Amino acid sequence: MPSAAEHAVILAPRLWPRRSALVVVAVLAILAVMILSGIRYGLLLAVGLGFGLVLEGLRFGFAGPWRAMILRREPSGLYAQLIAIGLVAIVALPLIASRSGELVGAQAPVGFAMVGGAFVFGVAMQIVLGCGSGTLVNAGSGNPVAVLALPFFAIGSFAGAYHLFWWTDLGALPPIGVAGWSGVAATLLGLGAVAAILYRVAVRGQRSLQRRHLVAAVIVAALALANLVVAGQPWGVVYGLGLWAAKGAAAFGADLSGSPFWAARESAERIGASLLTDVTSLTNIGIVLGAFVVASWRNGGLSARIPVLPLRAWIATAVAGLLLGYSSRLAFGCNVGAFFSGISTGSLHGWVWFGAAFAGSAIGIKLRPILGLEARS
Amino acid sequence: MTLDEPPGLTRRTPARLAVFLLMLLVVVDYAANSPNPYRAPSILALGSGAASAGGFCGALPD
Numbered sequence: 001m002p003s004a005a006e007h008a009v010i011l012a013p014r015l016w017p018r019r020s021a022l023v024v025v026a027v028l029a030i031l032a033v034m035i036l037s038g039i040r041y042g043l044l045l046a047v048g049l050g051f052g053l054v055l056e057g058l059r060f061g062f063a064g065p066w067r068a069m070i071l072r073r074e075p076s077g078l079y080a081q082l083i084a085i086g087l088v089a090i091v092a093l094p095l096i097a098s099r100s101g102e103l104v105g106a107q108a109p110v111g112f113a114m115v116g117g118a119f120v121f122g123v124a125m126q127i128v129l130g131c132g133s134g135t136l137v138n139a140g141s142g143n144p145v146a147v148l149a150l151p152f153f154a155i156g157s158f159a160g161a162y163h164l165f166w167w168t169d170l171g172a173l174p175p176i177g178v179a180g181w182s183g184v185a186a187t188l189l190g191l192g193a194v195a196a197i198l199y200r201v202a203v204r205g206q207r208s209l210q211r212r213h214l215v216a217a218v219i220v221a222a223l224a225l226a227n228l229v230v231a232g233q234p235w236g237v238v239y240g241l242g243l244w245a246a247k248g249a250a251a252f253g254a255d256l257s258g259s260p261f262w263a264a265r266e267s268a269e270r271i272g273a274s275l276l277t278d279v280t281s282l283t284n285i286g287i288v289l290g291a292f293v294v295a296s297w298r299n300g301g302l303s304a305r306i307p308v309l310p311l312r313a314w315i316a317t318a319v320a321g322l323l324l325g326y327s328s329r330l331a332f333g334c335n336v337g338a339f340f341s342g343i344s345t346g347s348l349h350g351w352v353w354f355g356a357a358f359a360g361s362a363i364g365i366k367l368r369p370i371l372g373l374e375a376r377s
Numbered sequence: 378m379t380l381d382e383p384p385g386l387t388r389r390t391p392a393r394l395a396v397f398l399l400m401l402l403v404v405v406d407y408a409a410n411s412p413n414p415y416r417a418p419s420i421l422a423l424g425s426g427a428a429s430a431g432g433f434c435g436a437l438p439d
Contacts, residue, residue: 036407038417095423102422108435139395142388147395164437232422232429239434244402251409264438266430274412275403279431285399292396295388302389328434337434347435 015299022293029289037276043230044279048286049293050223051235055137056291060216062131062335066122066361074206075198080213081340082191087221088344089187092228096345097180105179105345106234108332110352111172117160117330118338118353122360124323125335127316127368132237132334135324136284140291144306145373148314149321150241156325157242158249161267162259167330176348183346190351191343224340231279234341237287238328240280246271313372331356 026049034042055061065077096103108114125131128149130138135153138146178186199207227235246262250271256262262271275281295301328334332349333342339357342350368374419425 036414037412038414039420040418040422041412043420099423101428102425104429104433104436106433106435140392142390142392142395144388144391147391150395151398168437229423230421231431232425232427233431233433236434239432243432247406261438266432266438270432272410274410275406277412277417280433285403288395288399292392295392302392303387305385305387306391333434342435349435 019297022296026289026293033276033282037274040230041276041282044227044282045286047223047226047230048283049290050226050286051133051220051283052137052140052287052290052292053294054216054219054223054290055133055287056141056294058212058216058219060213060220061134061137062339063125063129063134063361066358067126067129067365069198069202070358070362070365072206073201073203075195075202076206076208076210076213078198079195079209080217082195083209083214084217084221084224085340085344086188086191087218088224088228088340089191089346090184091225092234092345093179093183093187094181095228097183103228103232104234105177105347106236106333106337106341106350107175107177107345107347108338108342108349109168109172109175110349111168112170113167113330114172114332114349115352115356117167117327117332118356119360120323120327121331121334122357122362123364123367124320124327124360125357126361126364127320127371127373128324129368129373132241132324132328132336133287134335135321136237136287137291140288141295142302142304142306145309145313145317148317149324152318152321153325154241154245156322156327157238157329158245158262158325159322160326160329161239161242161246161261162256164329165260178346187343187346194354224344227279227283233279234337234345235283236280236333236337236341237284238280238325238334238337240278240282240284241325242329243270243278243281244275247275310372316371316373 030042030046033045060080062081065081068074069078096105128145130146130149135146135149139150224235246256250256261267270278331353332338338350338353342353418427422429
């Protein structure tokens with residue numbers, strides 16, 4: 001029986017052609033989008049690929065660290081999220097303030113539907129153990145739960161946007177936020193306060209930040225800033241998914257004129273435009289492809305058997321996928337658009353989203369085994 | 378399938394399915410709505426002088 005090191009040496013010649021092909025295909029995909037749509041769009045695909053590579057490669061995410069904190073009081077992954085948000089805020093807030101005609105933040109109103117949507121999103125993301133970005137990463141790395149949840153996520157996002165104005169009419173404040181260097185100070189203070197609470201609540205011996213989480217946080221922050229500089233808007237996920245379903249609905253002859261959201265001029269234009277010119281679609285596609293590249297790159301990364309789950313687990317996955325999409329539209333974003341980009345660009349709704357979704361996560365964690373999603377091998 | 382894989386369905390199948398469906402979406406959409414690269418915006422939004430026009434989950438249409 002060869003040792004692990006000997007095994008790696010034996011496998012290396014077999015892996016290189018596959019790995020070289022993965023790199024070539026990824027580069028060709030970026031070049032193809034640059035040629036077909038424009039350089040900016042190719043860059044956005046590259047940013048998305050970067051997100052996919054780092055999130056899957058360093059096993060960094062949002063739902064998992066929240067689960068680790070709630071179940072085991074291990075804060076490392078959550079610390080990393082806060083660090084990434086803080087790093088983005090330090091650059092993004094002054095930049096947006098000085099170039100407000102070119103760059104926008106993730107400003108959205110706090111309202112009844114927004115809070116409820118964030119809470120439901122928190123529940124659903126722990127049921128499928130995948131948030132907005134996590135579902136894309138998990139789908140690309142071959143998690144069948146995510147592959148099933150993703151199309152329902154898209155349909156839910158489309159439906160949530162379809163009804164969005166009805167929900168916001170229930171009552172919402174105007175967008176409230178901070179900006180510039182005073183905004184940086186307020187945001188870092190808030191992030192520091194959350195980190196201090198996590199430190200106090202954490203189990204002794206588990207209070208430190210893991211190196212891979214720190215590395216992931218720095219790279220994710222750099223990519224999020226690249227997204228802002230290239231696209232003029234922060235990193236988001238949910239809009240693109242809803243647009244895919246809206247395009248499908250329109251292609252099958254659905255009448256979208258009954259929806260103030262989808263009938264609006266900008267929405268109608270985007271439905272009729274190429275996906276290869278839509279910011280969030282490109283980064284979403286890149287995330288799936290990036291995760292696929294990493295999973296294919298790893299020796300045995302895709303050879304694990306898929307879990308044996310009962311029928312109720314697959315039904316729960318589909319329902320949770322719908323809820324992820326629908327609730328994230330009501331909440332003006334998922335963990336990426338609301339929590340990460342909202343807080344890092346100074347929006348109050350990002351903080352409210354965090355609290356509501358974290359409370360929902362505590363319930364979702366309890367529901368997951370009841371729904372049969374704790375897999376047998 | 379590699380020599381090291383256990384029997385049965387592996388993660389390779391759903392991963393390939395996800396990528397295939399995504400590529401199908403892009404190709405079908407491209408056939409219906411081809412972009413015009415000659416009308417592409419400047420490479421970076423920063424410094425372009427133009428406002429961001431992309432859809433975002435935190436924004437409502439006017």
